[in-house]
Amino acid sequence: MKRFFIEPMKRLRSLLQLAFLCLIFTTCSKSEVASGDPDSGTPPVLPQNLYYPPLQAGGQWETTSMESLGWNAELATSLNTYLETEGTQAFIILKDGKIVMESYFGDFSESSLWYWASAGKTLTAFTVGIARAEGKLSLNDQTADYLGAGWTSTPHEKEQKIRIVDQLRMTTGLDENIFECTLPNCLQFKADSGSRWAYHNGPYTLLQNVVAAAVSEDFSLYFNRMLRNRIGMDGFWLAQGEGNNIYYSSARAMARFGLLVLSKGVWDSEVILKDAAYTADMVRTSQSLNKAYGYLWWLNGKDRYMAPGSQVVFSGPLIPSAPSDLIAGLGKNDQKLYVVPSQNLVVIRLGNDAGDALLGPSSFDNALWQRLSEMMGL
Numbered sequence: 001m002k003r004f005f006i007e008p009m010k011r012l013r014s015l016l017q018l019a020f021l022c023l024i025f026t027t028c029s030k031s032e033v034a035s036g037d038p039d040s041g042t043p044p045v046l047p048q049n050l051y052y053p054p055l056q057a058g059g060q061w062e063t064t065s066m067e068s069l070g071w072n073a074e075l076a077t078s079l080n081t082y083l084e085t086e087g088t089q090a091f092i093i094l095k096d097g098k099i100v101m102e103s104y105f106g107d108f109s110e111s112s113l114w115y116w117a118s119a120g121k122t123l124t125a126f127t128v129g130i131a132r133a134e135g136k137l138s139l140n141d142q143t144a145d146y147l148g149a150g151w152t153s154t155p156h157e158k159e160q161k162i163r164i165v166d167q168l169r170m171t172t173g174l175d176e177n178i179f180e181c182t183l184p185n186c187l188q189f190k191a192d193s194g195s196r197w198a199y200h201n202g203p204y205t206l207l208q209n210v211v212a213a214a215v216s217e218d219f220s221l222y223f224n225r226m227l228r229n230r231i232g233m234d235g236f237w238l239a240q241g242e243g244n245n246i247y248y249s250s251a252r253a254m255a256r257f258g259l260l261v262l263s264k265g266v267w268d269s270e271v272i273l274k275d276a277a278y279t280a281d282m283v284r285t286s287q288s289l290n291k292a293y294g295y296l297w298w299l300n301g302k303d304r305y306m307a308p309g310s311q312v313v314f315s316g317p318l319i320p321s322a323p324s325d326l327i328a329g330l331g332k333n334d335q336k337l338y339v340v341p342s343q344n345l346v347v348i349r350l351g352n353d354a355g356d357a358l359l360g361p362s363s364f365d366n367a368l369w370q371r372l373s374e375m376m377g378l
Contacts, residue, residue, distance in 0.1 A: 053256070064095060064096070075374060086351070087352030090114065095344060116337075117332035122337060125168060125282055125297060126257075129282060130275075131214050132278055133278065141164050147210065173191040173195060179201050186202060231267045294327070296329075299318065301318075303315070305361075328365075333354075334362055347372065
């Protein structure tokens, strides 16, 4: 099923509402910021004229046409052909919150569920921010404060140096060669925390245990109550393998979350993440080792980057053909959540491996954005 929308519709946000939201963000606490950027405490500028789909099931999501945006609609057909050839199941483009393109392939439909893989790390990062905004935890807290001493097999003095922010940055110093296991005997010392960047699922997954301990509530229940239900998402967390926790949802649920991030943690008039500093830091360079990594978010437009499974530092931006301010949740087998603030864009792709069989960034990113940039005139 392929949809290209031709009905241009506009919705203006009131100046009073905008002023109210700006006031909220400028008065948020800027304390305990753990960013590598000097302007980390600057309040975010809220996007204007964003549309938010209804929360209730079955509500109509407004659309807009490529023609009204000045895009080359003739390229949509070849884009869909490419997506289908590359194993895509679902693909959505939002502009200003409205659906411009929504395509499903094979037996997949609007109600079908699919796994986010590591793109779901962005959900955990956001939930950590909510817990921090509630005063339940601090990023500089030792992880052992929540998981207990001996949560790793590292020497006690090394374990005590690992903080929540290290789990968000992928700088725990634990050996990533035992990739998904979360048991203490799997979490072995490799380097001092903060001194080495390595993509590692085990310590990441345990962030959910940290949040659960901090809020005294099951992580899934807290996530559903504080994030999922408040923006009309569907989906659920499912434990797999050696402790890995994977999120499954519809494509539109992923698009809703992308819209929330585009809107700096605000859904319509409700502030979901009441921590301006964390909201900004989450999608900024979080350390000097891998400039293309924030708090579990991938960042485009940096002069160098590192990739999962490697200690090589690559020159140039992560996705050369994409806008430089693009941020992304990138998962195994090419699960993609792209947010482009400068263009008020959200693009999502769910499906099978497009060829590289990589955990996060892949050549598909650049190939897809070459086509999108041409179609959008970027």
